[in-house]
Amino acid sequence: MLGRxxxxxxxxxxxxxxxxxxRVLVRPPQAVDLPSWRDLGWRGEPDPVRLAAEHExxxxxxxxxxxxxxxxxxxxxxLDAIYTFDPVLVTDEGALLLRPGKPQRRDEPDGLVxxxxxxxxxxxARLSGRExxxxxxxxxxxxxxxxxxxxxxxxxxxxxxxxxxxPDVDVIAFDLPHLRGPAEVLHLLSLISxxxxxxxxxxxxxxxxxxxxxxxxxxxxxxxxPDEEFETMGxxxxxxxxxxxxxxxxxxxxxxxxxxxxxxxLVYDGPELSKGDGGPTCLTRPLLRG
Numbered sequence: 001m002l003g004r005x006x007x008x009x010x011x012x013x014x015x016x017x018x019x020x021x022x023r024v025l026v027r028p029p030q031a032v033d034l035p036s037w038r039d040l041g042w043r044g045e046p047d048p049v050r051l052a053a054e055h056e057x058x059x060x061x062x063x064x065x066x067x068x069x070x071x072x073x074x075x076x077x078x079l080d081a082i083y084t085f086d087p088v089l090v091t092d093e094g095a096l097l098l099r100p101g102k103p104q105r106r107d108e109p110d111g112l113v114x115x116x117x118x119x120x121x122x123x124x125a126r127l128s129g130r131e132x133x134x135x136x137x138x139x140x141x142x143x144x145x146x147x148x149x150x151x152x153x154x155x156x157x158x159x160x161x162x163x164x165x166x167p168d169v170d171v172i173a174f175d176l177p178h179l180r181g182p183a184e185v186l187h188l189l190s191l192i193s194x195x196x197x198x199x200x201x202x203x204x205x206x207x208x209x210x211x212x213x214x215x216x217x218x219x220x221x222x223x224x225x226p227d228e229e230f231e232t233m234g235x236x237x238x239x240x241x242x243x244x245x246x247x248x249x250x251x252x253x254x255x256x257x258x259x260x261x262x263x264x265x266l267v268y269d270g271p272e273l274s275k276g277d278g279g280p281t282c283l284t285r286p287l288l289r290g
Contacts, residue, residue, distance in 0.1 A: 011120035012287050013092040015143040015169075017194040018239040019289040024062055025084050025115060026284055027072040028055050029273075033079040040080050040104055041183070042276045051272040055082065058268050058283060065240045065266070070119045070287060074111030081108055083278040084285040085189075086135040088112055089162075092143075094124035096165050101132040101153030102185075112285075121287060125165035133158030136187030136282060137176075139194065141218065144169055147211070149188030151176040174208040185277055192222075193235055193281060195263055196242040199223065201254065203230045223261050229254050236279030240266070246280045 011023070029051050037045050059069050075081045080102070087108035089096040095116050097109035113123060127133055137149035146169050148159050156173075163171040179186050192202035192211075201223040204212065215222065225234035234254035238246040245258060249267040258265050273283060 010288060010290070012090055012094065014090040014286040014289045015092050015140050015146075016289045017140045018196050018242050020241040021062070021065065021067045021239070021286055021289055023068045023070060023119070023288040024284045024286050025070045025072055025112070025119070026055075026059060026062075027074060027081050027084050027112075027115075028052065028059075029079065029082050030073070030076055032076045033081070036077055036079045036104075037275070040078070040276065042079065044275050046079075046272040046275050054268070054270050054273045055283075058270065058273070058280070061246060061266060061268055062240075062284070065244075065246070067240070070115060072112055072115035074115065075107050078104065078108065080105050080276060081111070082273070083276065083282040084112070085282050088116070088285060089135055089138060090121060090285065090287050091124055091166065094122040096124050096162070097126035098133045098135060099127035099131055099158065100134050101151070101155065101158075102134070105134075116287075119287060127158055127161045129157075130155070131157045131161040133162060134187065135285070136185070136189045138162075139188055139192065141172075141194075141214075142197070146171050147188065147214075148173045149176045149191075150174065151186060151188070152182040153185065153187065172214070174211050176208070177206050179206070189236065189281055190233075191235055193237040193239070193245075195223070195237065195239055195245055195258070195261075199243065199261060199263070201225060201235055201237050201245075201258060203235050206230075221261070223254075223257050223263070225251075225254050225257075233274065233277070233279040236281050238280035238284060248274060248279050 137154040139147040234251040
């Protein structure tokens with residue numbers, strides 16, 4: 001009984017990628033954000049009405065799935081701020097404020113502090129100086145194992161800072177492929193998304209060899225995304241619970257493969273939200289799972 005009461009009293013703790021999503025931080029798009037789309041490298045100018053409607057629908061799906069929505073209004077004028085997964089990592093000790101490798105996003109971690117504190121999430125640690133890391137390059141394999149992609153957005157100093165901030169966690173780094181270079185984002189979670197302790201959806205042609213070997217050693221099976229759906233973010237899937245996933249509409253073959261693997265797939269329409277190359281994982285920062 002005491003354990004159940006303690007669980008109910010928890011407000012934060014998310015050192016897991018597929019346990020049931022209880023609380024999640026989101027940042028709705030604001031009208032003042034729209035002019036920044038070109039400078040931030042979005043693929044096109046989003047329609048403001050559709051953008052807002054898509055975000056509201058996404059939040060409604062999350063609430064229907066049982067997650068409490070925590071709203072942030074950070075960094076007005078920055079359209080990338082809707083991608084709340086990247087600026088912060090929420091650990092069992094509190095928020096670890098990251099330092100985005102993308103220069104235009106450097107103010108986002110501090111900008112989220114008021115919303116995090118309002119939600120009862122203290123700041124545990126922060127990256128600074130030339131320590132760069134983005135949330136999209138992090139993946140909890142289990143509560144004691146954090147995988148980190150060494151990319152154009154996350155450097156060695158950032159990875160070392162994560163190791164210092166998480167002394168009880170095994171931080172394992174993998175070099176990510178160059179692909180199209182520094183001008184285009186390629187995170188670790190661009191390549192793989194966990195679905196359960198023993199299942200992930202991924203695009204194997206670009207996975208680091210050592211990562212594939214680690215997944216095999218851990219008994220984690222891969223649902224492979226077809227070539228034609230990698231570019232449309234077939235790999236960007238948010239686990240709402242073990243084998244329950246939220247995915248961007250349109251990746252029909254990936255969805256069929258997930259369902260054949262026993263995954264319940266919910267979809268949302270996000271053509272405007274995704275013009276900044278962000279899917280359901282990018283648009284959400286889990287605060288509490290379990």
